[in-house]
Amino acid sequence: MTIEEVPTPKCGLNDVLIKVHAAGVCGTDLHIWEWDRWASNRLKPPVVIGHEFAGEIVEMGEDARRAGILQLGEMVTAEGHIVCGHCLQCRTGLGHLCKRTQIIGVDRDGAFADYIAMPAGNVVRLHGIPTDVGAIMDPVGNAVHTVLEGAEVPGSTVFVLGCGPIGCFAVGVAKAAGASLVIASDLNDMRLDLARRMGAHVTLNPSRDDVVTRVLEATHGNGVDLVCEMSGHPVGHAQAFATARLGGRVNLLGTPSQSTEVDFAKEIIFRGLTVYGVTGRKMYSTWNTMGRMIRGGQLDPMPVVTHRFPLERIADAIGVIKDGKAGKVILEIAS
Ligand SMILES: [Zn+2]
Ligand SMILES: [Zn+2]
Incomplete structure (x- = not known):
C-alpha cells in the first residue's frame, strides 16, 4: 500500500x-x-x-x-x-x-x-x-442491522459476543433500543472497557469467566433472547447457541475464516433457535433507523x-x- x-x-x-x-x-x-x-x-x-x-x-x-x-x-x-x-x-x-x-x-x-x-x-x-x-455510520449500521433484525429488543436480554468496534456499537444499539440487560464478552479487556462505556451491564472475559455459565446465571437460567455473534470464532458460535434461550435468536455477523462444526439437532433444532446471517446494511431502512437514533440522541x-x-x-x-x-x-x- x-x-x-x-x-x-x-x-x-x-x-x-x-x-x-x-x-x-x-x-x-x-x-x-x-x-x-x-x-x-x-x-x-x-x-x-x-x-x-x-x-x-x-x-x-x-x-x-x-x-x-x-x-x-x-x-x-x-x-x-x-x-x-x-x-x-x-x-x-x-x-x-x-x-x-x-x-x-x-x-x-x-x-x-x-x-x-x-x-x-x-x-x-x-x-x-x-x-x-x-x-x-457504515459499521454502526452493521450493528443496527445485527441488533434489530427480527428481535423484539425492548425489555429483552441481549448478549453481544465479541467487542470489536461493531460489537461495541451493538451494545449501544441494544441499550438504545430498550434492552433490559446487555451482556458483552471479549478476550481483550480494553474492548470490554469500551463495551461498558457503551452501556453493557455485564462484561465477561472468556480467559477468566465461564461465559455460558455466567450468561445463564444472569438470566435466571434461561439464556438471552438475542445473541449477536460478532467474533466469527468457532468457540463463539458454540457459546452463541448455548447462551440463547430456547426459542431465542442468534444473529451472526462475525465472519469465520474456516468452517465451523455445528451439531444442528442439539445446538439449533431442538432449541428452537432462529439463526440469521447479517450482511451489510439494509438499503435503506437500516440507514434511516440509525440516522434517527443518532440525531435523537439515543445512540452515540x-x-x-x-x-x-x-x-x-x-x-x-x-x-x-x-x-x-x-x-x-x-x-x-x-x-
Ligand atoms: Zn468497514
Ligand atoms: Zn442486484
Whole structure:
C-alpha cells in the first residue's frame, strides 16, 4: 500500500463528487494491508482503498442534480455497497444481498483519498450528524442491522459476543433500543472497557469467566433472547447457541475464516433457535433507523473511537488496530 497522487475521480451523470473529510479504518483495510488470501483473491490493484467516510458534496452530475434531493455543499456519508438494482434481491428489498455488489475501497476506488465519486442513490445526508460520526455510520449500521433484525429488543436480554468496534456499537444499539440487560464478552479487556462505556451491564472475559455459565446465571437460567455473534470464532458460535434461550435468536455477523462444526439437532433444532446471517446494511431502512437514533440522541457511537490520524499516517492507524490497542480509528483527511 502506498500514498500516491491520483486523478480526481470523474463525476458521472448520476454521481456526486464528495470531498472526503474523515474516514473510518476497518478490519477489512487490515486484511488488505496484510494482503491475505481473501484480499489477494478479491482486489485488482491499483485501487484506492477505504469504504467508511463522510464529506461534502462538491460536484453533482446532471441527473443527480435534476433528482432534486441532494444539494451542493451539504455533508453526507454513503452506503459503500453499490448494487445492480435489477436482480431478484434488489427488486424485493434485499439489495444488501445483491450478487453483483461492488464495494468501494475493494472492488472500485474508495475513500482514503481527497475525493470520491458515488452514485447519488447511495448517498446518505447527515442532516446535522457530526462528520466523525458520519464517517463510521457504515459499521454502526452493521450493528443496527445485527441488533434489530427480527428481535423484539425492548425489555429483552441481549448478549453481544465479541467487542470489536461493531460489537461495541451493538451494545449501544441494544441499550438504545430498550434492552433490559446487555451482556458483552471479549478476550481483550480494553474492548470490554469500551463495551461498558457503551452501556453493557455485564462484561465477561472468556480467559477468566465461564461465559455460558455466567450468561445463564444472569438470566435466571434461561439464556438471552438475542445473541449477536460478532467474533466469527468457532468457540463463539458454540457459546452463541448455548447462551440463547430456547426459542431465542442468534444473529451472526462475525465472519469465520474456516468452517465451523455445528451439531444442528442439539445446538439449533431442538432449541428452537432462529439463526440469521447479517450482511451489510439494509438499503435503506437500516440507514434511516440509525440516522434517527443518532440525531435523537439515543445512540452515540463516539466513545468507541480511540484514535485519530492524518491520512499520511495510515501505517500507524493500521498498527494500533493490529496490536489490539484500538477501538475505532478515524483518518482525518480534510476539513
Ligand atoms: Zn468497514
Ligand atoms: Zn442486484
